[in-house]
Amino acid sequence: MLPTTPGRRARLLPLALPAAAVLAVSACGGGSEDSGGSAGAGASGETRTVEHARGETEVPADPQKVVVLEPVQLDTAVALGTVPVGAAMFDEAAGAPAYLGEEAADVQGVGTVPEPSVEKIAALEPDLILGTESRHSALYDRLSDVAPTVFMETQADPWQDNVGLVARALGDEEGAESLMDDYRARCGEIAEKYGTEGMTAQLVRPRDDVLTLYGPTSFAGSTLECAGFTTPEHDWEDISLDISPERALEAEADLVLVTADDVDDPEAVPPSVRENEDAFPELHTVDRSFWIAGVGPKGGMTVLDDLDRILEESDSFSAG
Known part of the structure; x- marks a missing residue:
């Protein structure tokens, strides 16, 4: 199980909910009406009922053409072997993140994560769409007219x-649990190899005029904690905290990781951190494309591999 820390505000729930509450299979040839009024079924004609943020929706038992609107949905689908036909991207021109591999190279962009294009989505004729209430609530009815x-x-x-949730929508909860078991096992290997228990780690993302510190419930923060580290205590604003450059010393930890688009750029570390290098003896730049945006099983394993490399090269965390 993933470790927990005092002050964590969101409880990590198991991947699978009771089957009766989540999934019902019906062998109906034409599909069933979902909560948004659309109907659809996969190649088999069977559907399943999935409970989600908008209620319950009948989805194809075997979806063939999936469109996703979040990085975690893209990552998880690819990891489970269901490569989406379309995906919203943070940078549509750049396409799918490189860490996802060649299998994701042909995924079509359907706008940005904050502003997906319903027209582009409809043109792909999907049989299942995955999105997020907090970002895409205003589009739900229009999306439901396109596909479940x-x-x-x-x-x-x-x-x-x-x-x-993505695994339930795709009908592969067992596959997702296997992926997460591998992730947790990799965490344990790193924790044991480098003796990280009792050590602190902090991920920092420089922005225009602030430094964003990521907390224990964020993707990167929870992965660092899974690998045995503890996140320094702060008054987290949900998953992160923005501080001014003048407060850079608040990012102090045994291991400090600064995200960058180019990890080899000497200017990637902001001046407010560089000028306090004595306070950050273990300071490393990491690739933003997977430490921040690589949310999911594949991204988690990529982050852990990168963490293993960093600790292997570090003077403070030599393998025991």
Whole structure:
């Protein structure tokens, strides 16, 4: 199980909910009406009832053409072998993140994560759409007219819970649990290898005029904690906290990781941190594309591999 920390405000829930509450299979040839008024079924004609942020929706038992609107949905679908036909991206021009591999290279962009295009989604003729209530609430009815639509509550929920919902929508909870078991096992390997228990770690994302610190319920923060680290205590604003550059010393920890688009750029670490290098003896830059945006089983394993590399090269965390 993933470790918990005092002050964590969101409880990490198991991937699977009781089957009777989540899933019902019906062998109806034409599909069933979902909560938004659309109907759809996969190649088999069977449907399942999935409970989600908007209620219950009949989805294809075997969806063939899936469109996703969140990074965790794209990552999880690819990890489960259901490569979406379309996805909203943070940077549509850049396409799917490279860490997802060649299988995701042909995923079509359907707008940005904050502003997906219903027209582009409809053109792909999907049989299942996955989105998020907190970001896409105003689009739900229009999306449901295109295809059965399942919404997560919010992208700020514990990402493991959102992986579970995606897996239920795709009909592969067992596959998702296997992926998360591998993730937890990799965490344990790193914790044991480097003796991270009792050590602190902090991920920092520089923005225009602030430093964003990521807390224990964020994707990166929970992964660092899964690998044995503890996040320094702060008054977290949900999953993170913005501080001014003048307060950079509040990011102090045994291991400090600063996100960057180019980890080799000497200017990637902001001046407010560079000028206090004595306070950050273990300071490393990490790739923002998966430490921040790589939410999901594949992203988690990519972050853990990168963490293993960093600790292997560190003077403070030599393998025992």
